[in-house]
Amino acid sequence: MVDLDGSIALVTGASSGIGTACARSFARAGARLVLLARSGDRLRELQAELADDSGGACYVLPCDVRDRAAVTAAVASLPPSWSDIDVLVNNAGLSRGFDRFPDCSIEDWEEMIDTNLKGLLYVTRALVPGMVARDRGHIINIGSIAGHQTYPRGNVYCATKAAVRALSEGLKLDLLGTAVRVSSVDPGLVETNFSNVRFHGDRVQAAKTYAGMTPLTPEDIAEVVAFCASRPPHVNISEVLVIPTDQSSSTLVHRRL
Ligand code: 8X3
Numbered sequence: 001m002v003d004l005d006g007s008i009a010l011v012t013g014a015s016s017g018i019g020t021a022c023a024r025s026f027a028r029a030g031a032r033l034v035l036l037a038r039s040g041d042r043l044r045e046l047q048a049e050l051a052d053d054s055g056g057a058c059y060v061l062p063c064d065v066r067d068r069a070a071v072t073a074a075v076a077s078l079p080p081s082w083s084d085i086d087v088l089v090n091n092a093g094l095s096r097g098f099d100r101f102p103d104c105s106i107e108d109w110e111e112m113i114d115t116n117l118k119g120l121l122y123v124t125r126a127l128v129p130g131m132v133a134r135d136r137g138h139i140i141n142i143g144s145i146a147g148h149q150t151y152p153r154g155n156v157y158c159a160t161k162a163a164v165r166a167l168s169e170g171l172k173l174d175l176l177g178t179a180v181r182v183s184s185v186d187p188g189l190v191e192t193n194f195s196n197v198r199f200h201g202d203r204v205q206a207a208k209t210y211a212g213m214t215p216l217t218p219e220d221i222a223e224v225v226a227f228c229a230s231r232p233p234h235v236n237i238s239e240v241l242v243i244p245t246d247q248s249s250s251t252l253v254h255r256r257l
Contacts, residue, residue, distance in 0.1 A: 002223075002230045005030030009229065010085045012065055012123055013092030015042035017192035018142060018225075021218035022089050025226040027056030034082060036061045036074070036123070037092070065092045065119030075126040084134060087229045088127050090120045090164075091142045095157040095198040109156045116160035120167070128171075128180065135179045136233075140225055141168045143186035145243060149250040157198075158250075161186075165239075172238070181236040183228045188243030189253065191215040212255030213246035 002025070009026045013019035015037035023033050027050045035043045040062035050056035059082045063074040075083075093116040097108035124139060131137025146154055147161030168184040175182060195206035209215075221242060228237040246254045 002029045002226045004087070004226065004230055007031045007086040007229070008034065008082060008084060009087040009089060010034040010036060010061075010123075010127065011089040011091060012036045012119070014046065015039045017194065018187070018190065018218045018221050019089070019091040020046060021222035022091060022225050023050065023058075024053075025219070025222040026087075026089075026229070027054045027058075029226055029230060031087070031229075032057045032059075032082070034059045034061055034078065034085065036063050036065070038062065038064050065123055066114040068118075068122045071119075071122040071126055075123075084130065085127050086131075086136060087138045087140065088124065088131075089140045089142070089225060089229075090123060092116075092119055092123075093142065093160075093164075095146075095154075095194060096200070097156075098153045098198055100153055101155050104155065112156055112160050116157075117163050117167075120164060124171070128175075131180045132175070132178050137180040138183065138229055139168075139171060139180070140183045140185060140228055142221070142225075143168065143184045145186055145188040145241060145247075145250045147186060148241065151250045154250070168239070172236075179233060181233075183237050184239045185221060185225050185228060186239065186241045187216060187221050188241070188247045188250070189213070189215040190218060190221060192218055212257040213253050214244055215246075216242065216244050 009031045011022050014023050014035040043060040047058040061074050063070050096111050097104050143164045144161040146158040147165040150158040172182040191210050195209040199205040
């Protein structure tokens with residue numbers, strides 16, 4: 001039973017894909033949501049949708065996770081009734097570029113490191129002290145199979161996700177003795193805008209990622225995230241690798257072509 005009634009969850013990257021699906025799942029389970037992403041317009045659309053569908057209460061927090069000062073200010077701006085975040089879903093992240101080293105764009109590297117790694121750290125750093133003070137909280141990092149197994153042309157993206165995996169472990173070690181839990185939910189192939197972003201908007205190339213196989217949906221991942229968040233306080237789902245039936249590793253996918 002997924003019951004998050006009375007919890008406040010902050011979801012980063014809430015404006016699309018897995019982030020939006022997590023917001024919907026959490027709202028259905030009764031959580032109040034702080035929606036964080038760059039696009040305030042998209043967040044307000046989601047806020048309206050959730051209010052209509054489930055009566056879900058949402059607070060919209062437009063913010064770029066790459067901007068440390070903006071993250072600090074955004075979290076500090078939460079009104080008292082929204083500031084005690086119980087669950088942080090660190091979902092904001094991207095893959096940009098798919099080229100062999102060294103034929104990759106350094107700008108792409110910077111964007112991935114700044115978002116997937118530094119952005120995750122900034123948001124976590126802003127929220128963990130409150131969780132520790134309240135002795136209540138849950139950080140759920142959206143990792144990737146790419147953090148378990150590096151694949152050709154994945155170089156820096158895989159490195160950021162391996163680092164997210166290491167950070168999940170590090171947080172768990174450092175928060176031991178508090179009630180704050182840390183989970184990592186690590187998807188394989190999920191059909192979202194992920195590949196369009198990776199291939200700089202080349203939709204033909206992006207479509208090839210999922211050709212002849214059945215990828216996961218964002219909802220598949222959101223269900224797992226909501227399940228992790230809704231366990232009793234003494235249970236921590238530490239790490240979950242969720243892959244399509246048609247995928248057995250980061251490099252081996254069964255395609256019916
Ligand atoms: C998303 C999964 O395999 O495209 O992180 O890297 S993969």
